[in-house]
Amino acid sequence: MTDAGPESAMRERWAPPANWPAVSHAKVRAMLTAPGQPFEMETVAIAGRPTRVWKNALPTLRAIVEASRAHGDTLCTIYRDERVSYEAGFRATAALARHLRECGIEKGDRVALAMRNLPEWPVAFFAITALGAICVPINAWWTAEELAFGLGDSGSKAIICDAERWVRVSEIRDNLPDLETCIVSRAEAPLEGARRLEDILGTSDAWANLPDQSLPPADIAPDDDATIFYTSGTTGNPKGALGSHRSICTNVLSSKYNLAFAPLRRGEMPPEPEPKTVLLVIPLFHVTACSAAMVGYFVSGHTMVFMHHWDAEEAMRIIERERVNLTGGVPTIAWQLLDHPARGDYDLSSLELITYGGAPAAPELVRRIHDEFGAAPGSGWGMTETMATVTGHVAEDYLNRPDSCGPPVAVADLKIMSLDGTRELPVGEVGELYAFGPMVAKGYWNRPDATAESFVDGWMRTGDLARLDEEGFCYIVDRAKDMVIRGGENIYSSEVENVLYEHPAVSDAAVIGLPHRQLGEEPAAVVHLASGESASEAELQEWVAARLAHFKVPVRIAFTDDTLPRNANGKILKKDLRGLFETAD
Structure with missing residues (x-):
């Protein structure tokens, strides 16, 4: 065509x-x-x-972070009133890499990284990959259940996360036998089963005073494994x-x-x-x-x-x-x-x-x-x-x-x-x-x-x-993939549909993307309720929100008296569903 x-x-x-x-x-x-x-x-x-x-x-991420020292006192990151130079960032990276090596992290081990954008994010990323370990950046918006899948599937031996993510990780820690080391940044409450990143590196304003030391030795080739980024498929669990x-x-x-x-x-x-x-x-x-x-x-x-x-x-x-x-x-x-x-x-x-x-x-x-x-x-x-x-x-x-x-x-x-x-x-x-x-x-x-x-x-x-x-x-x-992209976030329709199907009142469901001027698309759902059952839009939105990240929650839900239209192969004709929302407008 x-x-x-x-x-x-x-x-x-x-x-x-x-x-x-x-x-x-x-x-x-x-x-x-x-x-x-x-x-x-x-x-x-x-x-x-x-x-x-x-x-x-440059051949490796290790080579890149080593070369970054040449930028010296140039600011690498600014976060609120925290300003970290490239030299200070490298010293923190070397110190964290040495600590990870002392914790038993070797080439090929997976280390998860779950936090919002903070000055310690690049420090952790380069500390992990400079050892030849595999960094697993985890979606910070994921629920505890989603985090459990990512950590378990990757077999992460360690995690570096912020305090917000630790609240969720601590709920599932006992179900992750491979997870041996947990390092948490910006934690105010006492930690059980984890160590504060600040006890290893100090706060970001003190990184410039860390010892001037090299990265631990590591033999890394350009085609060696470096990262696992999770992306969902149209069916089943996310893929790394x-x-x-x-x-x-x-x-x-x-x-x-x-x-x-x-x-x-x-x-x-x-x-x-x-x-x-x-x-x-x-x-x-x-x-x-x-x-x-x-x-x-x-x-x-x-x-x-x-x-x-x-x-x-x-x-x-x-x-x-x-x-x-x-x-x-x-x-x-x-x-x-x-x-x-x-x-x-x-x-x-x-x-x-x-x-x-x-x-x-x-x-x-x-x-x-x-x-x-x-x-x-x-x-x-x-x-x-x-x-x-x-x-x-x-x-x-x-x-x-x-x-x-x-x-x-x-x-x-x-x-x-x-x-x-x-x-x-x-x-x-x-x-x-x-x-x-x-x-x-x-x-x-x-x-x-x-x-x-x-x-x-x-x-x-x-x-x-x-x-x-x-x-x-x-x-x-x-x-071709059945996906909604909301402001750059991938939302796989089947994942949301499966959660809707778990609701006792839902017998048929489909998720589509509605055009949005700023976000590109937003998720919406069409639902057919089982005979004799009832559910409101707000109730189903709360149901999804309790099980998936907030950006996956349908912004609108339309109800239909009939089961959803399908082709001869049983596939829902999603193009026929958008008219339901135009009518509602």
């Missing part, structure tokens, strides 16, 4: 300058990847398959995508590659890199924040500003006070900044780039970022199984194709396959998107069945329906 795409309407609203593009996309790519250039490539064997890689990429050091380190140069494109397309030389201040508001347990952002910032020497929780006006205060240059993450952030009634009260002129992925964005948003903030808009596509960045574009290329997520970076390949996976489709036709490259995860942890289904000869079957244009720009047109 073909899809002409709606980009033509947006192009009429943004008129490219007369001299743009000054250089073709193909020529820019050739310039950036030429021998001797920062983005030069070479071919290596990964799992026996020849694969293009960035020749100049196993990433290598190469997978995550690839993103450092991939992000820089995308940013270098815009000036060259104008016929200008890219500016000399310089440290920026970034308001990083998306959770670090997402690959977008961890892999596509934080790890690269350690190479560039950027300063990351964290927030306790997202609030648009507080974000504007921070942007003004800290002279923030970059922000974004998901489209929701940009929408709320643009539409906030107090926006005119703050000086946001320091913003240079607002970039995001993780959720579809309206073309209107791209134009407004450019027109109202005077900042460059940027977008990209990736997924947990690709450790984030596969495609991307910024500035004029994004304004010119606002419904595209950009072309693949030079070390990545995309192809569009027929839905049965038997043939590659030509340019312009819609099919399932497959991705290949050094960023692709090694497979799913302890799930050979799911790995065999989704990872085919090194290619990741994304489950997204997409098309490619003549220049290789990718357009995601739909999702």
